[in-house]
Amino acid sequence: MSTVVHKYGGTSMGSIEKIKSVARKLISEKEKGNDVVVVVSAMGKTTNKLVELTKEISNNPDKREFDMLLSIGEQISISLLAIAIKSYGYDAISFTGYQAGIKTKGMHTKSNIVDIDIDKIRKNLGQGKIVIIAGFQGVNENGDITTLGRGGSDTTAVALAAKLGCDCTIYTDVEGIYPVDPKLYPNAKKLDYIGYKEMIEMSKLGAGVMETTSVEIGYKNNVSIYVASSSKDTKGTYITEKQNCGDNKSIFGIAINDNTSIFTIKNVLLKSNDMSLISGILSDENLSIKVINQISSKGDYTDFSLVISKGDLGCIDEAINKIKSKLAHIDISKDLDxxxxxxxxxxxxxxxxxxxxxxxxxxxxxxxxxxxxxxxxxxxxxxxxxxxxxxxxxxxxxxx
CATH class of the missing domain: 3.30.70.260 (ACT domain)
Structure with a gap:
């Protein structure tokens, strides 16, 4: 008997019929004699709807309360899936991130998994149950619910596989890993294999199939990750240690990141504390700044630009208001297109x-x-x- 970790995304959990279909697939895996652990995301667009509700109140909500809200989506999924499996006569149990022993640290909405206490998971597997775990969430040292950021359910699944010493299968709405998003480039040829390092680079730069941290965990713990379609019985892609995937191409992919914006800050006084004040305000907002470039200098003044994620626009707007209130001579513009x-x-x-x-x-x-x-x-x-x-x-x- 072996243990397998599966992960199903929001699309495959998008309706009651799809949840029943996932339940039947997990039962089939159980009938092969395997111990089954499954990580699931929120149903369909549930998370997006929760975010939209928040925006009706604030564009920059309290991060602790935001995590409390976002964690609800996965809890709906795990309970419905457990109910579905039990309706077919098989035993299952659902766990939130906290109940599953997933311990995190770092800031709210962008936390990292530091450890998983798998005793409860192993105990329930030993009792013959299919164990269902809410992805995307954990609990920090203060006992607060935290979320893991974009692709956090992938991270949960791979981290569990690493802790349990088994492989991980990520079921998604595409048939595997492509060198270019096939929705943007229909001629893209699906890969049978891709190395960890190559996949990490693609993920960092915007390739949306896998989240960077999940692949890094796989790389560090030698967890074989298989990415396959949740709806089609077609061959997927293995993410493994195998370098260059048997392909000697010097270029193996194109990543696209529309979550990009440029902010230009002008008229910064060189011989002053302008830079330290601006840096301090940006740091206080916990912004994820990808690039800082000095553009030009004229006399006593300089201009520079920041490349940040559109997801941080609420934070950057707060930062801009604080900067302008303290430095009236500063001019700030943004390019979102x-x-x-x-x-x-x-x-x-x-x-x-x-x-x-x-x-x-x-x-x-x-x-x-x-x-x-x-x-x-x-x-x-x-x-x-x-x-x-x-x-x-x-x-x-x-x-x-």
Whole structure:
């Protein structure tokens, strides 16, 4: 007998009929003689609806109370799934993150799993039950419910697999991992395998199938992650230690991140405490700043820009108001109509590849606002209206 961890996302839990279908699949796995642990997300658009309700009250809600609200969605899912399994005559039990022993630390809405006490899970598996756990949540040292941020249910599933010493299957609404989002580039060819490091880079840069932290946990604990369709019986993609996936391509993917915005701060006095005051206010708002660039300097003044996530707009607006109240000479503008397109590959530092990409953009009259580089990627922040054209050009160029 072996233990298996499954994760089902919001789409596969989007209705009572879909929940019944998931229940039958889990029962089938149990009938093979396996111990079954399943992590589930909130039903359909439940989390989005909860966020919208919050926005009717505040664009920058108290983070502790926000976590309390968001955790409700998964609790609905786990209880309904347990009821469905029991209606078919099989035993099951549902646990919130707290009940499952998932311990977290860090700020609310962006916490990290630090440990999982699996005694209760093992005890119930030993009693022959299918164990159902709410993804996306845990409890911190103060006993408060915390959430794990985007893709937190993936993180929960892989962390549980690591703790239980077993593999993890992530069921989603796509058939596996693609080098480019097939909704944006229909010619994209599904991968049979992708290495941990390659997947981590793609995830960091916006590829939406897997959350970065979940793959990092898999990498550190050598957990094999299988990503497959929740609705089709087709071959998925393994995320493993296997490097380059048997493919020697220098470019293996394009990641797109529409959750991008640029803020430009002008007229910062160089010989003053302007910079330290601005930095302090930004730090107090717990903003996730991706890039800070100095744009230009004129005499005693300088201008610089920040690249941040659109999800932090409420926080940045608060920060802007505080900065302007203390520094009346500062001018701040924002550009929200942008996206980040990242070309990912082990050969990205090859000057010929970079020159080739730049030539393609130039020949098609595409201008970029910023370039960001790393060991495995080169990212372009561009006007969102150019996104489709760039994806098609680069997808064709690198045979993705």
């Amino acid at each position: 942008v996206t980040t397109i990242s070309v990912v590959g082990g050969g990205i530092n090859n000057n010929n590849i970079i020159a080739n990409i730049l030539e393609i953009l130039k020949n098609n009259d595409i201008k970029f606002k910023k370039i960001i580089t790393s060991e495995l990627s080169i990212s372009f922040i561009v006007d969102i209206n150019d996104k489709a054209k760039i994806i098609e050009l680069l997808g064709n160029e690198f045979n993705l």
